[in-house]
Amino acid sequence: MTANTAPVAMRGIDHACVRVEDFDRAVAWYGEKLGFSIEKRWRAEQLPDVEMAYLSGPSGARIEIIGGGDSCGAPGGGNFMEQFAIRGWNHVCFHSDDVDATVADLASRGVPAVLPPTDFPEAPDKRIAIVQDLDGNFVEFIGPLRSPQSR
Secondary structure, eight states, X not given: XXXXXXXXXXXXXXXXXXXESOHHHHHHHHHHHHOOEEEEEEEETTEEEEEEEEEXXXXXXXXXXXXXXXXOOOOOOSOTGGGGGSSSOOEEEEEOSOHHHHHHHHHHTTOOEXXXXXXXXXXXXXXXXXXXXTTOOEEEEEEEOOOGGGO
C-alpha cells in the first residue's frame, strides 16, 4: 500500500465520535479536563432522545459526543491492551509536545493515567500515556521522548 492509493479528495480525519452514557457530564468532562468547547449541539429528528455535539479542542482537534436514548456499554476496565480484542474504534490519540507535562496537568485536574508516560517500544522516538474519560473510553497522548536533561 502506498500513499498514492488514497482517494484524491481525502485530506485527513475530521473528527472522532464517542457514545457516552451521560451527555452533559461528558461534554463538561471534555471541556474541563481536555480544553474542548462546544462547536455545535443538535438533535436528529429520527432520534429525539439523543443529543449530539461537535466539540473543538486544541490545535483543531474535533470530537463528536453522542448521548441519551438507548445505549449499551462496551466491556470496560482499566486494561488498555485488553481493549484491542474488542471490535470497533479502540481509542482516540492526541499529539502532545510533552506527554509527561500533559499527564501531570491532567492529574492536577483529577484525571489519573491508566498507562503512565512511557517510552513506546514500537516507535523508539515516541512516548505515550493513556487516560480514560467518565465512560471508560481511552484517550491516548503521544509525543517525542523527553530530553535526557529532563529525565
